[in-house]
Amino acid sequence: MEISSHQFHLLQQLNEQRRQDLFCDCSILVEDKVFKAPRNVLFASSGYFQMLLSQSSKEATQPTTATFQAFSPDTFTVILDFVYSGKLSLTGQNVIEVMSAASYLQMTDVISVCKTFIKSSLDISEKEKDRYFSLSDKDAGSNGVERPCVYSAGWRAESSPPHAHVSPDPGTCMMGGNSWSNFSYYPPSQRSAQQQLPKHEQRQDSIKKSRHLGLQQPSDVPHYKSSKLEDRAAEPAGHVAPAEEQVPIEAEVESPHVGYQYGQGADVMPRSLAVSQQEHESPRSSNDLSRMRFKCPFCTHVVKRKADLKRHLRCHTGERPYPCEACGKRFSRLDHLSSHFRTIHQACKPICRKCKRHVTELTGQVVQEGTRRYRLCNECLAEAGIDSIRIDLEAEAPLEFPQDGEKDSRWHYGEDNKSDVEIVEDGSTDLVIQQVDDSEDEADEKDVKPNIR
DNA sequence: CTGGGGAGGGGGCCC
DNA sequence: CGGGCCCCCTCCCCA
Secondary structure (H helix, E strand, O other), rough: OOOOHHHHHHHHHHHHHHHHHOOOEEEEEEOOOOEEHHHHHHHHOHHHHHHHHHHHHHOOOOOEEEOOOOOOOHHHHHHHHHHHHOOOEOOOOHHHHHHHHHHHHHHHHHHHHHHHHHHHHHHOOOOHHHHHHOOOOOOOOOOOOOOOOEEEEEOOOOOOOOOOOOOOOOOOOOEOOOOHHHOOOOOOOHHOOOOHHHHHHHHHHOOOHHHHHHHOOOOOOOOOOHHHHHHHHHOHHHOOOOOEEEEEHHHHHHOHHHHOOOOOOHOOHHHHHHHHHHHHHHHHHHOOHHOOEEEEEOOOOOOOOOHHHHHHHHHOOOOOOEEEEOOOOOOOOHHHHHHHHHHHHHOOOOOOOOOEEEEOOOEEEEEEEOOOEEEEEHEEEEEEOOOOOEEEEEHHHOOOOOOOOOOOOOOOOOOOOOOHEEEEEEEOOOOEEEEEOHHHHEEEEEEHHHHOO
């Protein structure tokens, strides 16, 4: 006969012991703060502590000490609370650091939950959010004040995420993590408050797109390269590395000392492991990484600037906040959008698209084909037999970049000539020839640049 | 089948 | 810190 509440009470008891400093044979020094905890639960929760404690198990009678400077005491408190309660208190502020700390400590479940949190925070898409969000607490997000989002390792059998629109940041929500057998039980009273993370959360990585990682584009990203994306979508599931697969790989590839570098580099490793790890330390990890401060929680990439990490994260989340109003294509970066816009919709290159010769206002014209603009020299125009279609440029309003801050809003065209939108929206077979006028194009540029900045 | 070019996308880094 | 530029790589299309 199985007493279902046993595991939960056991964990509660262990947590109580930790609070009362009973049987705490492991000291963890994080920056200047000392945490004490029984080693058995640490061992069971973290691959890192497994490694550490198995090494020091020979001297099991001696208290073990681990030292971390890679993350803050607050972050470790979140981690430790999770270890002894199964509840993870995430906020928009701490999630990156908690995730990196979890990566360092090789706690794959925490990493997965953080990934989910980050992805939902980035508001990737309604569809994806439908997949893995469910709120049980009706208070969630109601007060607009950021409260910790408590992720729980518990599973609930009946999972039908009703919530699709609330980012976890604004409020509290109770979320189930994926299964972690040690901490998977909740007594009925608690279960009602727990939410299960749908199993297809395991496929969350499939929405990440990173060619070099072989990951997939979000399924709901507009299919501009439909063939490519659909091909990927059609790939058998086995081609997609789910989070559960990737994280161990990550942990395996990254030894702890390179797994997290938000701080003082080599100092982050526990003393008991320092020697053996330094033996394997590459020159890069000792020198470059001390300068490269921000570690991507999804991959091994390390950058110097937080802003660069933020930008880099978009390649994992698939977030594309910069839509091109002219063609609908979305970009992850404004500079890419800008480049796309200039190239595709403004015909900025003074080069004949056909013969590649340099053209001027005298030797060539701008051709508009649907939303696309490019230049052709007069010879190529005549060859193509489209030199008779000539539109007065003054009737053509330049395509404009959106105003600053409109990164996710609709783009617009010249306001005083709305009819041009019709030209843009016409089929791609429609050709409009414009007189090449570099000064005009420069004016276009001026129209664009102030709007970009 | 292959090579070249266009376009997209990622990283580094300057302003 | 965001914008923007440059460089490089990859993918795709086309001749």
